[in-house]
Amino acid sequence: MRPLFGFLSGLVFGIGLILSGMANPAKVLNFLDIFGAWDPSLAFVMGGASLTAFVGYRLAWRQDRPALMPSFDIPSASHIDGKLLSGAALFGIGWGIGGFCPGPAWTAVPMAATGTLVFVPAMLIGIVIGRALKSSTFQTRST
Amino acid sequence: MLPATPTDFTPWASLGGGILIGVSAVMVMALFGRIAGIAGITAGAVAQGDRAWRIAFIAGLLAAPIMWLIATGAFPAQTVSDNLPGMGIAGLLVGIGTALGSGCTSGHGVCGLARLSGRSLAAVVTFIVFAAATVFVLRHMIGGSI
Known part of the structure; x- marks a missing residue:
């Protein structure tokens, strides 16, 4: 189901x-x-x-x-912190370069434009890097 | 980066499509109790944990243009940049940014605003300002030369 x-x-x-x-x-x-x-x-x-x-x-x-x-x-987080804003800024720059955010990138895959087939694997690698950054960076500043 | 390809103003189709996106977000909340953030669903589909429904959701996204083709006889119109280094950098930034910032256009934009989350509103304002500034620089300051 x-x-x-x-x-x-x-x-x-x-x-x-x-x-x-x-x-x-x-x-x-x-x-x-x-x-x-x-x-x-x-x-x-x-x-x-x-x-x-x-x-x-x-x-x-x-x-x-x-x-x-x-x-x-x-989601229960309510604080606005450096990770949120720097992540949103990086995402905005990438969105402005390619015109793709994650949903439309997936729906473009069956049309198989070369730019899409480069963008989507790069996005998946980026997600792995971003998750690692999220759990490591700024941690010295958290209590 | 694409040179400006003219597009028509389509308020009714865009409103109708937006309502469908909202209906999907409500389905995900009512059925799974989760936010329909595509970046988060994508991350959850490759991580350990409850992956099956997330992988199926992405399969549904992939099926959409095929259903569109079957229904209308043509794939949806789209213009994708063939600047491959640019698209690679764009993909990396979108992946890193949405993972670090805990959301994308759907997670913070649609679902976060619907929850009246101040955190999501801050993210939405930030990514729209940075995206518009990026387009301004690429189109009007360096003439789309990358």
């Missing part, structure tokens, strides 16, 4: 990315190009997705537990 519903959730997410235009790096880069070929469409993606999730989450949280898991597992 879990893999089936995991697959369906991913499929709905992927169709949403494609329909919205977010799966196309050209559209993402034009959204980010505020002083050039600005295409504000992606603000509608973020708005539609966030508002839908805002309402839907509150309905989901009325249940005692999720349907397929023993309990909810929601």
Whole structure:
């Protein structure tokens, strides 16, 4: 059951990315190009997705537990620290160079553009490096 | 880095696609009790632990353009840079940044904002400002020459 519903959730997410235009790096880069070929469409993606999730989450949280898991597992961290902001900055630079964030990069794989086939393995290596950095850096400053 | 390829303003398709992304985020919360952050799901799919549903979720992402092809007769329109060193650096930065910063456009953007997380809002403002600044530098200061 879990893999089936995991697959369906991913499929709905992927169709949403494609329909919205977010799966196309050209559209993402034009959204980010505020002083050039600005295409504000992606603000509608973020708005539609966030508002839908805002309402839907509150309905989901009325249940005692999720349907397929023993309990909810929601991030509890609330502090804004150097790891969060430096990570977000690095991600933003990479997003601005390639026009891909992780979801659209996955949906681009079946079209097999050479740039995609370079980006995705590099992203996976980056995730491994980033996880190592997250557990090592700044640790001397934590208590 | 791509030279500017003109794209049409598509508010209704983008709103509709955004709502589908939101529906998927709600499915992941209602079914699995988790955040639908693609960076986090990707990391969880390669780490130890409860991997099966995360691998299946990524398989669903991969199936989406194939279903689109079957339904419409064509793959979704996309323009991907063929600057391979640039795309390699971009992929590394996206991977490192989302792992270090605990989230991406979906985890902090969609799910974090829906949870009214101040931490996610700080991340979203940071990555959008840095992404827009990067595009500005590459397109308007050095003319997309990398």
